[in-house]
């Protein structure tokens with residue numbers, strides 16, 4: 266669907282600080298996201314909810330990974346920590362060499378603006394802005410002039426195959442199209458990391474596949490690192506790696522394999538291609 | 543400035559609500575502006591009532607005490623005095639009424655015209671008054687009240703003097719601010735003499751018209767100085783202060799106006815605050831997403847506050863413009879007839895314009911403050927969790 270190939274996406278956006286960290290020649294060892302013994306507890310009245318319990322994992326740059334698990338297992342919590350929306354109760358989150366714990370509230374917001382693109386289940390476009398202005402919104406946080414902001418928004422919309430809908434407001438777009446606008450908004454700043462919480466949760470089968478395909482192409486064509494929270498078994502065919510969570514714990518080894526198998530079985534034919542290596 | 547488009551787009555999101563709120567604020571600011579013109583307008587009304595060059599002279603001991611009529615002639619001689627007329631309380635009751643229901647005075651018919659050039663008399667009234675010693679000039683309100691016409695004969699029984707006078711109405715003062723009746727001093731004087739009394743030797747109040755306003759002060763002291771060592775020392779006042787004594791309650795009225803103004807202002811703060819908090823609540827999802835994207839607390843706070851302030855300032859400007867238009871229209875109406883005259887006294891001055899705009903700016907800031915602060919301070923995860 267998305268006419269990605271042939272479009273030269275500008276790799277030189279002013280927001281794209283060159284990532285500190287290992288050189289791209291050794292991608293196997295490279296780590297973009299390093300989660301070290303992270304826990305997240307919530308107080309709920311007298312009891313304490315352990316949304317995440319001592320989770321450690323690493324994600325290499327340029328990978329498309331999924332967090333999966335039953336409802337309430339801590340997927341969103343983990344994703345919020347990775348994207349700097351939330352802070353752990355214990356442990357450390359390091360993204361591209363930056364320990365997020367060292368940043369204060371405003372620095373963290375600025376860090377997100379520079380390095381993270383966010384995609385949500387319910388698109389959350391601004392209804393009074395057209396597609397182009399919605400996509401250009403994060404660029405308000407840069408010094409770019411209006412013309413340049415629009416130009417980049419148009420480029421991002423071309424990447425998601427919506428350059429013929431520039432002047433459309435969200436309510437005149439289909440669900441799938443709205444999600445593509447949201448994806449364009451997430452990539453317009455050329456972030457290193459894209460995080461998506463249930464991006465296909467509100468879409469029909471066809472649009473869900475198209476969205477997953479588009480995300481896949483963002484890693485393939487532009488080397489984006491994508492972290493996606495999903496329930497969708499179809500995702501297995503598109504992602505490089507799946508992290509399984511259950512009751513705040515990260516499943517490892519045979520537990521993780523069993524979880525993947527269960528999802529594949531539950532999905533029937535949908536996930537027949539299996540996860541990528 | 544970059545955010546201007548976003549702020550404007552958000553204002554346009556719920557056009558009807560923005561419109562209603564703007565309408566309420568505009569109307570309230572218009573009201574406040576009109577109220578603020580009132581103290582000054584009333585002041586001007588009083589100074590119009592009393593010509594600036596007219597002073598009243600009365601016995602220092604109080605209005606019920608008199609002065610010798612000869613003093614009127616002395617005052618008339620003074621340099622800078624254009625004319626002077628004495629007015630003496632006749633205290634006449636109409637027919638069988640038995641009590642005084644309207645002020646009536648004996649005046650020197652030949653002098654009233656020059657002391658009151660600003661009064662509107664029916665044509666020929668003053669000449670007729672001078673010519674006929676039993677003539678009377680009556681204020682329009684009393685004419686209406688009793689259903690009299692020029693030419694009618696009436697009897698006034700004095701409650702002060704041993705004299706019942708038959709008078710003929712020769713003219714009317716077409717001014718609701720002159721609710722009194724004048725009879726000819728000579729008529730009363732001669733009647734008293736005929737009754738074996740010594741004649742009317744006294745003057746109640748002397749009204750003096752001065753040639754130039756800036757001479758008023760000096761002349762007042764000169765007159766009072768002249769009578770200081772006599773049996774009846776006088777006190778002079780400008781007509782304006784004389785009249786505002788009658789309007790003594792005006793000060794309280796102004797206080798009420800100010801209280802009403804403050805309440806109306808408070809009322810629009812609530813209206814605007816309601817709109818601002820609804821706008822924030824309705825948009826909490828988008829605000830959460832913007833925060834997640836990296837819009838800082840300042841940007842969120844600033845755009846929301848700008849939205850509330852822009853709306854109320856724009857509406858306030860409309861309200862001020864409305865107040866200007868309305869007072870202009872009143873001024874035009876005021877020229878249509880003498881009774882409508884007072885309407886022309888209310889003017890939206892630059893001070894009122896500034897106050898109206900400042901008020902609307904203040905309303906915007908105050909109303910936007912709490913919702914904007916709340917939205918800006920809410921942690922981003924909590925904001926997202928509420929939405930999803």
Ligand SMILES: Nc1ncnc2c1ncn2[C@@H]1O[C@H](COP(=O)(O)OP(=O)(O)OP(=O)(O)O)[C@@H](O)[C@H]1O
Nearest residue numbers: 307308309314316335336337338339340341342343
């Ligand atoms: N702010 C909070 N206060 C209290 N408990 C919370 C809070 N946020 C999350 N939790 C709890 O933490 C646990 C993990 O929540 P999380 O949202 O990460 O689950 P999830 O895996 O994303 O679930 P779902 O698939 O339903 O979205 C849940 O039990 C949830 O109720």
Ligand SMILES: [Mg+2]
Nearest residue numbers: 340341342494
């Ligand atoms: Mg979740």
